[in-house]
Amino acid sequence: SSPIIHIDPARSISRVDPRIYSGFTEHMGRCIYGGIYEPENPNSLADPNTGFRKDVLSVLKELNVPIFRYPGGNFVSSYRWQDGIGPKHLRPRRPELAWLTEESNQFGTDEFMQFCKAMSAEPYICLNMGTGTLEDALAWLEYCNSSANTYYANLRRQNGHPEPYKVKYWSLGNEVWGPWQVGQMESQDYAKKAFQWAKALKLLDPSIQLISCGETGYADWDRVTLKKLVTVVDYHSIHIYTVSEGNHAVNVIGPAAAEKALEITKSLIDLAKIESGIDKQVTICFDEWNVWDPVRAPGEKGAEEHYDLSDALAVASWLNVFVRKADIVKIACIAQSVNVISPIITSPKGLFKQTTFYPLKLFATLMQGTSLNVHVESPLYTGQTVPEWIGKLEKNSGGDEKLTKYIDVSAILSDSKDEVRVAIVNRNATEAYTIPIRFGPACDVLGEKVKVHEVWSADLKDNNGWDGESVQTVEKELPWSGEYSVKQHSFQCKSS
Ligand code: AHR
Missing domain, CATH: 2.60.40.1180 (Golgi alpha-mannosidase II)
Incomplete structure (x- = not known):
């Protein structure tokens, strides 16, 4: 047919939340080092004060990115945030367990905040629920948001940042269900632990918004964790990557799975709310999505996908899903923003825009309003x-x-x-x-x-x-x- x-136009779904065009910057491959941050760039492409690549920031600005998620991803599950603050020459190098590399810690929390400020974007921090303790998480929140006369707030001041950063978005771990994750847990164990973390984090700063760690949105993990956490979180996160397997139809039809996943997650949120007897807004933060074939572009090798037209059309279909589901998906972060499965590829000499950059820019600039x-x-x-x-x-x-x-x-x-x-x-x-x-x-x-x-x-x-x-x-x-x-x-x- x-x-x-x-x-x-009389049949509106919901306002498209501009935050569905958000980004993600993980310490992975060349996203941070050699992507956003390259103080020693041989061609003077870095800002001499910040070390940020001027060309990268300028092209990212075209995408109007409202939020950047940081510092992982899998990376966060063995990340000690305290290593990444203070004088750079004193910051320790550490083994890094997600991608089996070494972390120099030359870019950390304060540099990320500076990057967000330069991009006019809001920061979103994912907490370490692998090797990290609740005490570490509270200390990170205090360092970022507190205006009190207390140890970590004073440490931030001592490091040259008198004003709190007011980080609104905090998520409770990354892909804690995954066998690849440091600190993998069973759903019930995660739910109990995340519930206690949420209570304490909100005691320290009631203004923050919390995001529970979901799976695909249609997994039993999502049902179990939502049931326990729906009273204490503001968003439930889900992650899906679609793969092409070299077949265009598979590539472009793939995002349909995300549409179905959003419908199922919405129902699981409704069910959890009914069972808990609460009436508050809980929506979806789709904080990792993209076309990614991990066999073609393995994570351990920096996941540098080289996208073609078929992939650009798949990304456009992904974004159509988010616009159609504007009633339930309020934040979505393309994974990732530079070099790693990204719309931008850099070298020390410059950058190019991948095919996927173009639909992303069109959506971020034009598809704003009411769905x-x-x-x-x-x-x-x-x-x-x-x-x-x-x-x-x-x-x-x-x-x-x-x-x-x-x-x-x-x-x-x-x-x-x-x-x-x-x-x-x-x-x-x-x-x-x-x-x-x-x-x-x-x-x-x-x-x-x-x-x-x-x-x-x-x-x-x-x-x-x-x-x-x-x-x-x-x-x-x-x-x-x-x-x-x-x-x-x-x-x-x-x-x-
Ligand atoms: O975005 C790349 C990786 O994919 C992230 O680190 C992880 O959360 C997911 O498995």
């Missing part, structure tokens, strides 16, 4: 949907057609209420379509022209690199005729 898109309910009639993809965990979701979703539509769409009404913007991914590798877009009766914003921002290239394997960028955004203005033509394997964001 031919695709048709129906959009009714609208869209109904899409579309041909369906019917082939293989590995990996197995995506297949499992699809099999159990009662033939949920929205998971496999070739035409993948989200839409927003701008805050000024004078523009409808539509993000369309044509996931079909070979078919182009002309798609009627039917607006509901409440739509009085249609002009005579549409502005289109298109990400397309002739070959799905086209990518960007040191020799140039074959995949970029092309802008055009077209007369509005009531329908819109999408090329095969393309992404476009259009506003009217």
Whole structure:
């Protein structure tokens, strides 16, 4: 059947939270060292005062990143935050157990705060629930947020930072369920421990927002931990990476798993709230997401994925999911922000923007406002949907057609209420379509022209690199005729 898109601006879902376009900077591979921070850069690309790469910060600013999560990831589970403060020449080098490297501690809490300030972004700290104690966590919170005359607040002042950083977001451990995690726990044990940590952290600073460590959102871990923690946290975190296995359809249909995961997590939150008899807002912080094939780009080797057009379309589909689920997902952090599974790759000589940079920038700048309910009639993809965990979701979703539509769409009404913007991914590798877009009766914003921002290239394997960028955004203005033509394997964001 031919695709048709129906959009009714009267049927709004929720305001798109700008924090869904957040980032993540882990001490992993070349994200911090050689990415954000390179004081010895031979080509004078670093700021002489801060050591930050000026080119990296300038390109990251194009993405309007509202929050950066730090310092891991797996890294945090054996991280001693106290090693990363004070005079740099006194900071110890330590063995690092997540990626089996050495940590120089030249970049730590104060440098991260300085980075966030330079980016006009809010800091988000993930606590060490592996080797770290509650005492360490309380000390970190005191160091960052306290204005009292107490030891760690005074230590921050002594290190040259008189004002508290007011870090609002704190998460209770990272992937504590994973066998790769230092300090892996059973769900009940984690829930009991995190509950006690949450109480103490909120006693020290009641203004903070806490994030529980979830799994995929549809795992038993999520059910058990939410049941115990829903009364003390503000967000439940989930992590999903999609893999392509070299197959474009698998790559672009993959984010459907995240959509289903968000629906399941929302229900688990509702269930936990009903069982606890509480009425407070708990939403989802999707604090790690992206396209990542750990076989192609292993974590131990810095996970430097080299993305192609197919991956850019997968990222656009990921972002469509977050816009459609604006009612429940309030924070999402792409993993990660520089070099490591990232939209930006650096070398000592400069940087290039990966294919995935372009949809991310389009969403972060244009898909802000109120998410609208869209109904899409579309041909369906019917082939293989590995990996197995995506297949499992699809099999159990009662033939949920929205998971496999070739035409993948989200839409927003701008805050000024004078523009409808539509993000369309044509996931079909070979078919182009002309798609009627039917607006509901409440739509009085249609002009005579549409502005289109298109990400397309002739070959799905086209990518960007040191020799140039074959995949970029092309802008055009077209007369509005009531329908819109999408090329095969393309992404476009259009506003009217
Ligand atoms: O983002 C890379 C890694 O993926 C993170 O350190 C970890 O939390 C996840 O497994």
